[in-house]
Amino acid sequence: MTGKFVSVLRGLIFIVIALALCGVIFQFAGYSALGMFHSVAEGAFFRPGAWQQSLRWALPLFITAAGVGISFRAGYFNIGAQGQFYLGAICAAFMAEWLNGAPAFVVIPACFAAGMTGGALWALWPGLLRLQSGTDEVITTLMGNFLAGLLLVYVTAGPLKDPSGSGQQASSRPLAAAYRISDSLGLSPTIIVIAALVALAMWLLVNRTAFGVLASLAGRNPTMVQWQGATVWRLGLSSFLISGALAGLAGTIEFMGPNGRLAGGFLPTHGFTAILIALVANLSVVGTAFVSVFFGGLASAALYLPIMAGLPSAAIEIINAAIALFITAKSGFVDRLLAFGRRSA
Amino acid sequence: MNDIIVAILRSGTPLIYVTMAGVVAQRAGIWNLGLEGLMIIGACAAIVGIVLTGSFALAMLIAIILCVLASVLLWFVIEKLKANPIIAGLGLTGLGLGGTSLAVQAIFGSQAAVTAPFGVPKLGPAFGPFGVLSIFVLAMPFAVFAMWVLLRRTRFGLRLAASGEHPFAARSVGANPSRMRLAALIIGGVLCAIGGAELAAGSLQIYAQNMTAGRGFMAFAAVIFGAAHPIGSAFAALFFSVVGALGIRAQLLFGDAVPHDLLLALPYIATVFGVWLSGKLRGGRKAATGFAELRDY
Numbered sequence: 001m002t003g004k005f006v007s008v009l010r011g012l013i014f015i016v017i018a019l020a021l022c023g024v025i026f027q028f029a030g031y032s033a034l035g036m037f038h039s040v041a042e043g044a045f046f047r048p049g050a051w052q053q054s055l056r057w058a059l060p061l062f063i064t065a066a067g068v069g070i071s072f073r074a075g076y077f078n079i080g081a082q083g084q085f086y087l088g089a090i091c092a093a094f095m096a097e098w099l100n101g102a103p104a105f106v107v108i109p110a111c112f113a114a115g116m117t118g119g120a121l122w123a124l125w126p127g128l129l130r131l132q133s134g135t136d137e138v139i140t141t142l143m144g145n146f147l148a149g150l151l152l153v154y155v156t157a158g159p160l161k162d163p164s165g166s167g168q169q170a171s172s173r174p175l176a177a178a179y180r181i182s183d184s185l186g187l188s189p190t191i192i193v194i195a196a197l198v199a200l201a202m203w204l205l206v207n208r209t210a211f212g213v214l215a216s217l218a219g220r221n222p223t224m225v226q227w228q229g230a231t232v233w234r235l236g237l238s239s240f241l242i243s244g245a246l247a248g249l250a251g252t253i254e255f256m257g258p259n260g261r262l263a264g265g266f267l268p269t270h271g272f273t274a275i276l277i278a279l280v281a282n283l284s285v286v287g288t289a290f291v292s293v294f295f296g297g298l299a300s301a302a303l304y305l306p307i308m309a310g311l312p313s314a315a316i317e318i319i320n321a322a323i324a325l326f327i328t329a330k331s332g333f334v335d336r337l338l339a340f341g342r343r344s345a
Numbered sequence: 346m347n348d349i350i351v352a353i354l355r356s357g358t359p360l361i362y363v364t365m366a367g368v369v370a371q372r373a374g375i376w377n378l379g380l381e382g383l384m385i386i387g388a389c390a391a392i393v394g395i396v397l398t399g400s401f402a403l404a405m406l407i408a409i410i411l412c413v414l415a416s417v418l419l420w421f422v423i424e425k426l427k428a429n430p431i432i433a434g435l436g437l438t439g440l441g442l443g444g445t446s447l448a449v450q451a452i453f454g455s456q457a458a459v460t461a462p463f464g465v466p467k468l469g470p471a472f473g474p475f476g477v478l479s480i481f482v483l484a485m486p487f488a489v490f491a492m493w494v495l496l497r498r499t500r501f502g503l504r505l506a507a508s509g510e511h512p513f514a515a516r517s518v519g520a521n522p523s524r525m526r527l528a529a530l531i532i533g534g535v536l537c538a539i540g541g542a543e544l545a546a547g548s549l550q551i552y553a554q555n556m557t558a559g560r561g562f563m564a565f566a567a568v569i570f571g572a573a574h575p576i577g578s579a580f581a582a583l584f585f586s587v588v589g590a591l592g593i594r595a596q597l598l599f600g601d602a603v604p605h606d607l608l609l610a611l612p613y614i615a616t617v618f619g620v621w622l623s624g625k626l627r628g629g630r631k632a633a634t635g636f637a638e639l640r641d642y
Contacts, residue, residue: 025447029444029451140621143616146613150606158604275435312447314442314447320439329422330427
């Protein structure tokens with residue numbers, strides 16, 4: 001049994017504990033826990049067309065989570081994925097507005113470049129503060145999420161406001177159909193290819209480059225890396241920039257694909273779910289891909305529950321939250337349980 | 346002028362109670378990002394409790410019990426299962442937001458806002474223009490002062506601070522840091538119940554889904570901005586409320602000439618600036634968490 005296998009098993013045990021806690025909460029609130037889990041599984045994977053919907057949510061989540069994994073790996077607790085995701089969507093929307101009327105082969109790449117740059121810049125200032133003055137990145141990135149949320153509300157109700165829109169929620173002008181990279185169902189070859197490229201690039205970066213090895217070392221023992229002559233600055237800033245750019249990329253995809261416009265406070269839990277995915281996957285790139293599909297399924301079940309099963313979608317929020325509560329846990333009891341197998345082998 | 350002060354006290358009081366909960370946890374060495382979840386549990390339990398039991402005292406009791414139970418769960422996960430406090434705190438927040446939505450749906454059959462026939466008892470006409478405020482507003486300065494005395498002038502508070510700053514030193518004088526943290530989180534649970542109840546039942550007497558709208562995180566920002574000092578953090582929370590109240594007033598007076606969202610952003614910008622400055626002045630970094638501890642190799 002390798003250490004990796006033990007940590008996967010331990011993760012699974014704590015997810016089971018988290019789901020048991022959810023079951024208790026559901027039962028306590030007067031729902032049948034088994035019925036609830038059955039409907040969630042059905043909504044996520046076992047109804048007709050479920051896989052397409054689950055993948056639709058999984059791909060952008062995977063892209064953000066892969067970025068979160070890079071900065072966690074390097075030892076930076078960047079919890080600002082949500083803000084970087086919003087900045088990506090906002091910058092892409094401004095670029096689309098600015099180039100409106102130009103041919104699609106110009107506009108689409110320009111929007112992607114703008115989105116990734118926006119996300120990266122929103123990660124850059126916490127990175128600079130952290131490296132230059134040691135300002136805690138947990139606080140700066142958390143505050144960055146709120147600032148980005150306010151900025152999104154401001155641009156959707158101000159510069160980008162759709163004058164024909166009505167209702168309570170202000171939204172931006174819709175993106176012209178020629179520039180959309182998918183329909184509103186949100187699964188298209190373009191998005192799949194982008195996600196596959198991100199997966200390949202991140203896997204190579206982590207497993208086959210000096211950066212990947214040094215980043216993992218820096219996360220565990222910064223002093224040692226310093227002694228080995230690596231520049232903490234370059235390593236640190238790169239990991240902030242990569243994670244920001246990927247979150248920005250996911251924001252761009254959500255804007256140019258399934259959503260087609262910006263709305264104040266859209267997809268408010270994207271960043272948090274991506275952090276969870278990275279942690280559940282123990283920061284491995286391949287693991288992140290698989291775990292994304294699971295959480296993508298939960299996201300699609302959140303839409304299915306109230307409409308098809310008549311159950312509140314808050315159930316999904318509770319499942320995600322319970323997993324968050326336990327996913328970083330280590331328990332002597334569980335470890336002894338796992339070690340028991342090792343001894344008998 | 347009076348109505349501005351009333352507005353600031355109304356929005357500031359819930360924030361200050363929850364900030365005190367954050368302060369006591371921070372002192373004990375736990376970055377409590379579950380404040381948002383605890384606050385919504387307090388708000389929901391207070392209103393639903395009043396509707397179901399018809400008694401304010403019983404409703405407060407329910408709110409306090411639920412918030413304390415949630416805090417103990419957080420303590421168990423952080424201390425006994427060695428979970429990362431930040432991720433676990435965010436999890437507790439999600440559990441609070443989701444759990445309250447689920448509970449309201451289960452009890453009332455819909456997720457619509459719940460209105461209570463009465464709320465927190467008011468100060469009454471003896472207080473003139475401030476009579477519309479609740480008793481929790483009057484109690485708030487005393488709570489802040491009591492927190493200062495508790496943390497800075499009692500043996501308990503000093504041991505609590507030692508548990509946060511130097512657990513080994515705390516252990517050497519016979520204090521159990523883990524148990525001190527439990528005490529801190531339980532005190533925080535009670536304060537969050539009061540803060541949440543004041544938010545929902547202090548003036549409006551309405552509970553709506555996700556009505557805390559990030560106030561728990563704002564309280565956390567106030568804790569950081571105020572360097573976890575009870576009085577400093579209370580003033581930070583008050584400052585955030587003043588900015589919020591001024592933002593609404595500026596919009597009423599000048600329309601869109603003053604961007605409302607920019608004013609709302611001020612507290613967060615101030616927090617980033619404050620954290621950066623305090624890091625500069627203190628020199629060196631006090632890490633929130635050794636992230637390396639999270640991973641096993």
